[in-house]
Amino acid sequence: MAPLIALVVGTALARLAGLVGVAALDGWHPALRVGLALMFVVTGVVHFVPAYRADMVRMVPPGLPRPEFLVTLTGVLELVGAVGLLVPATARWAAGGLALLVLAMFPANVSAARRGVTLAGRPATPLVPRTVEQVFFVTVAAVISFGA
Template sequence: MAPLITLLAVTLLLRTAGAAGIRGLRSWHTSLRGGLAAMFVLTGVAHFNDMRGDLIAMVPPALPYPELLVTVTGVLELLGAAGLLHRRTAPWAAGGLALLMVAMFPANVYAALSGLMVNGAPATALLPRTLMQLVFIAAAIAVVLPYTRTLTHRRLASTRTVPRARKPHSLHQ
């Protein structure tokens, strides 16, 4: 639940700051990027603090090297959070994080169905966890979409050709 609260609270805080006059935060898109970045810092750091053991236990038994997987996913989350803060890297970071969330979802399913303890409490039940995961993925996709529209418009503009002036047709060729 803490990642969802972080995403919502930081996004709203940044958007409020934008409404109060901070020019760089005037758009929901920028505020959402900040909220996602804060959420991924929170979850990424958890891969290296006292929650690490719980996260390792969440890795389904079929996957090899759970400690390495937790380390790699934690590093990717932190790198993705940093990437969200820069306009040029934000769409790549958000797209990568969306894919990472899809790839990591089986660990959440395993934790919910196995009755694991996470951070001293039972793992979030499958339905609420699935709904939260969909919110997180939707937020990441919402960051990507404006960039894909811009790229599509640029590509369309560059493929349009200016009609060439036609040579006058001459009867004497």
């Protein structure tokens, strides 16, 4: 839920900043870039917070090698992608890469939901709401990648 809140609130605040005169944020496209970047900063940082990291390692499907490395790699990619979203010249490519990353990480979310893995003591998001969220995140990234 926190990633969705970060995306929605970040986008709304960026759009408001555009409406009050911040020229770089004047429009929905740049506001969406800021909101999605904030979301990926939130999710990327969590990969390195000790209270969450061990649980994220447990989310990795058992058949995949080196789960700790995979959690580190995906966290770094999320943070680099977030920066890329904020640079107009790289935003479209970053959004496309992040959409692919969300799709690539989806099996970990499915695995976590099925195996009852917790994240900081809370159960993983159930599969249907998680799927809806992921579709929304990929859609926003696609709008940035292919939009105005």
